[in-house]
Amino acid sequence: xxxxxxxxxxxxxxxxxxxxxxxxxxxxxxxxxxxxxxxxxxxxxxxxxxxxxxxxxxxxxxxxxxxxxxxxxxxxxxxxxxxxxxxxxxxxxxxxxxxxxxxxxxxxxxxxxxxxxxxxxxxxxxxxxxxxxxxxxxxxxxxxxxxxxxxxxxxxxxxxxxxxxxxxxxxxxxxxxxxxxxxxxxxxxxxxxxxxxxxxxxxxxxxxxxxxxxxxxxxxxxxxxxxxxxxxxxxxxxxxxxxxxxxxxxxxxxxxxxxxxxxxxxxxxxxxxxxxxxxxxxxxxxxxxxxxxxxxxxxxxxxxxxxxxxxxxxxxxxxxxxxxxxxxxxxxxxxxxxxxxxxxxxxxxxxxxxxxxxxxxxxxxxxxxxxxxxxxxxxxxxxxxxxxxxxxxxxxxxxxxxxxxxxxxxxxxxxxxxxxxxxxxxxxxxxxxxxxxxxxxxxxxxxxxxxxxxxxxxxxxxxxxxxxxxxxxxxxxxx
Amino acid sequence: xxxxxxxxxxxxxxxxxxxxxxxxxxxxxxxxxxxxxxxxxxxxxxxxxxxxxxxxxxxxxxxxxxxxxxxxxxxxxxxxxxxxxxxxxxxxxxxxxxxxxxxxxxxxxxxxxxxxxxxxxxxxxxxxxxxxxxxxxxxxxxxxxxxxxxxxxxxxxxxxxxxxxxxxxxxxxxxxxxxxxxxxxxxxxxxxxxxxxxxxxxxxxxxxxxxxxxxxxxxxxxxxxxxxxxxxxxxxxxxxxxxxxxxxxxxxxxxxxxxxxxxxxxxxxxxxxxxxxxxxxxxxxxxxxxxxxxxxxxxxxxxxxxxxxxxxxxxxxxxxxxxxxxxxxxxxxxxxxxxxxxxxxxxxxxxxxxxxxxxxxxxxxxxxxxxxxxxxxxxxxxxxxxxxxxxxxxxxxxxxxxxxxxxxxxxxxxxxxxxxxxxxxxxxxxxxxxxxxxxxxxxxxxxxxxxxxx
Numbered sequence: 022x023x024x025x026x027x028x029x030x031x032x033x034x035x036x037x038x039x040x041x042x043x044x045x046x047x048x049x050x051x052x053x054x055x056x057x058x059x060x061x062x063x064x065x066x067x068x069x070x071x072x073x074x075x076x077x078x079x080x081x082x083x084x085x086x087x088x089x090x091x092x093x094x095x096x097x098x099x100x101x102x103x104x105x106x107x108x109x110x111x112x113x114x115x116x117x118x119x120x121x122x123x124x125x126x127x128x129x130x131x132x133x134x135x136x137x138x139x140x141x142x143x144x145x146x147x148x149x150x151x152x153x154x155x156x157x158x159x160x161x162x163x164x165x166x167x168x169x170x171x172x173x174x175x176x177x178x179x180x181x182x183x184x185x186x187x188x189x190x191x192x193x194x195x196x197x198x199x200x201x202x203x204x205x206x207x208x209x210x211x212x213x214x215x216x217x218x219x220x221x222x223x224x225x226x227x228x229x230x231x232x233x234x235x236x237x238x239x240x241x242x243x244x245x246x247x248x249x250x251x252x253x254x255x256x257x258x259x260x261x262x263x264x265x266x267x268x269x270x271x272x273x274x275x276x277x278x279x280x281x282x283x284x285x286x287x288x289x290x291x292x293x294x295x296x297x298x299x300x301x302x303x304x305x306x307x308x309x310x311x312x313x314x315x316x317x318x319x320x321x322x323x324x325x326x327x328x329x330x331x332x333x334x335x336x337x338x339x340x341x342x343x344x345x346x347x348x349x350x351x352x353x354x355x356x357x358x359x360x361x362x363x364x365x366x367x368x369x370x371x372x373x374x375x376x377x378x379x380x381x382x383x384x385x386x387x388x389x390x391x392x393x394x395x396x397x398x399x400x401x402x403x404x405x406x407x408x409x410x411x412x413x414x415x416x417x418x419x420x421x422x423x424x425x426x427x428x429x430x431x432x433x434x435x436x437x438x439x440x441x442x443x444x445x446x447x448x449x450x451x452x453x454x455x456x457x458x459x460x461x462x463x464x465x466x467x468x469x470x471x472x473x474x475x476x477x478x479x480x481x482x483x484x485x486x487x488x489x490x491x492x493x494x495x496x497x498x499x500x
Numbered sequence: 501x502x503x504x505x506x507x508x509x510x511x512x513x514x515x516x517x518x519x520x521x522x523x524x525x526x527x528x529x530x531x532x533x534x535x536x537x538x539x540x541x542x543x544x545x546x547x548x549x550x551x552x553x554x555x556x557x558x559x560x561x562x563x564x565x566x567x568x569x570x571x572x573x574x575x576x577x578x579x580x581x582x583x584x585x586x587x588x589x590x591x592x593x594x595x596x597x598x599x600x601x602x603x604x605x606x607x608x609x610x611x612x613x614x615x616x617x618x619x620x621x622x623x624x625x626x627x628x629x630x631x632x633x634x635x636x637x638x639x640x641x642x643x644x645x646x647x648x649x650x651x652x653x654x655x656x657x658x659x660x661x662x663x664x665x666x667x668x669x670x671x672x673x674x675x676x677x678x679x680x681x682x683x684x685x686x687x688x689x690x691x692x693x694x695x696x697x698x699x700x701x702x703x704x705x706x707x708x709x710x711x712x713x714x715x716x717x718x719x720x721x722x723x724x725x726x727x728x729x730x731x732x733x734x735x736x737x738x739x740x741x742x743x744x745x746x747x748x749x750x751x752x753x754x755x756x757x758x759x760x761x762x763x764x765x766x767x768x769x770x771x772x773x774x775x776x777x778x779x780x781x782x783x784x785x786x787x788x789x790x791x792x793x794x795x796x797x798x799x800x801x802x803x804x805x806x807x808x809x810x811x812x813x814x815x816x817x818x819x820x821x822x823x824x825x826x827x828x829x830x831x832x833x834x835x836x837x838x839x840x841x842x843x844x845x846x847x848x849x850x851x852x853x854x855x856x857x858x859x860x861x862x863x864x865x866x867x868x869x870x871x872x873x874x875x876x877x878x879x880x881x882x883x884x885x886x887x888x889x890x891x892x893x894x895x896x897x898x899x900x901x902x903x904x905x906x907x908x909x910x911x912x913x914x915x916x917x918x919x920x921x922x923x924x925x926x927x928x929x930x931x932x933x934x935x936x937x938x939x940x941x942x943x944x945x946x947x948x949x950x951x952x953x954x
Contacts, residue, residue, distance in 0.1 A: 063578030082559030141607030475931035498873030
């Protein structure tokens, strides 16, 4: 493909300052079972090329799913005309420095390739999972899903870039709905499709899969008779499968430089963070160390280069609570003067790259889980996200979880249902009191991060230890 | 508008002239015990993204996907691939997909609720438009907003949805539309939201729409007022009502969700909670903005009441759900979501909104809604854009954003005071995967004791 794209770029006759071709081929196999019966079985292959043309300081793009030379030339012509037409109104005069020359390759680590299991074998596993999940007649729905994704990207440019990246990914999910009259509870394996990783079928089934499935079913039934989460201001302990959402919504999005620049104000929103905050704003307590890290083997959003060719490296966004740098591409860095990271990512060939999270991780501390809980006189421990909402400045949020335990005198006691909490972002992160060690650190991901105009959904990874926050407003469900 | 900035519709589509022979060729290869459906999604779209009354990104996208589902006995599987509109590229892919599917379905478990294609429905609808050409978009839009902090996106072009199956059903829906979804901001971050959409660009209509938005922007010049959390009488403008209605497609009106505990309307169905007799919701396809056919090729009724005078009279039931639970299908799509919804108007005149509100909150838009407790119909979300504190029927000041957490059974039930006597069309402007079609017709709503929590 690289050689075909290079031939195409040589044949283009647009008088541009820079031209890039990014081809994407995404193959996705979906296997989904509900209550032991097949719900979805199939495969999609989506491919195309985006031609970007930089002229008069403005980039225009033409994207096509026809890969023949004539179509690519036509796309380049359209892109050129777009750039020329828009150049009198360009928001910032870009130069080819926004698309540096880069040559390299990245392939996800995997042991068992995505075709190692047949469709029949995968269905057998998922059917068995549904049976294991249904621990009671009160389980009114059991679902299990496995999605195998191979995404290849080829990027060439008029200034000599040649990049090939192949992502091999497996996404799995299982969960149940339990019902007793008007009381309905859901429980899943760490939240909807949270088990998203780079790798192959070595990731599934996991060694403890059947025990975990039975536990998920049993906990859903347990929730039917549990007390509602009390309404009070108390100590909140969050498991990594909820911390992933907390980091994503209240750290990741507000640090995106395109939000801070106002690009997203009409859709996803802006940010309470200002350009002058970088390097000085106290974002949270001194225990807070957040890294942008697309280099973690197996984490869902690992790569070597972003979609503009910027080499990916591990960087601290927040160190000891102080804001260091933003989630901003080379374009956004030039527009703001704020240091950024290699995060210009596009959801596919048919969308332009914008500022995105990749893997965003909270670095571990030194406390064991037992030490964290043992130190809490009264509080609530919550697991697995089920509801999320935050304002357009990423300031006021309310999140809900699937499962909770009351903490009394240093011990987990009663199970609680419908646990929710709400707070404002800076107040919340400053209330981070203790942070778990490596043994509590877990890594998850989601394929559903939405943003951008036109809209784009992209994959992100988040790792976190268990964390303890003081004086947080928690509450339950009902009226 | 000068003619050179507008492109006239085309009546014939290269996609249709490729789709038709592929349908014929692939169906002719089927064996006697096989059934097949083909679904096509296509678009030729132009996107221009704005920030600060400048162009942030601009480009065009030619895209299409063909989705084949093969059924044999009680087994089924699908393949989906890029549809280019070029027969020499697309036909071999379709034939290869069929071959792969034949091998795969043999391995799959039976699905006792599989619905085979049947019926003899056909339709063909082409809605022509007059859209801005790519090179004229910025020059048509931006001079009108010179000096303003204008941000948003223009999206326009042709959209195609098509269907064919081995029972002989066939549908073609093609339309040309545009939407300009924008915000105007004050220096301190207050904003007005606007959407200008349709199938024929009119520079005069665009200028008039902007003039309306500019007028609203002037109201936002005052310092925003911080409102303490609590319960306030609240007017929800049509765009805010549309956001709340959008939640009904996420685990509420679906029969499948209802059967398995996932519906927020379970309490209504069981008669344990009521909605206001003033509240009526229906599917209404009469305006022709979206195709009436679904993923089985079935045609939905022109109108289907869902909630009538506060009572749940229908859920959305697709053929698979009908087979599984012994119900009668009513043309719903795979996800049993609302496709062309309409909320009936009430009696509140536009001129009486502020006086009937008296003292409370006027909300133009809502943002980032989610169920905070789905079984009880409780929704949380944020106020957004032009929202005001009103005292004694007079707008006092814009507000700082508030979080709400409120039940549908309260705000459209016991606390609903009235709905406006007019509806507005709120277009669906989403562009995930591809440009969306349609929208919702809704009135504004006046509700008592709306709950704000942060």
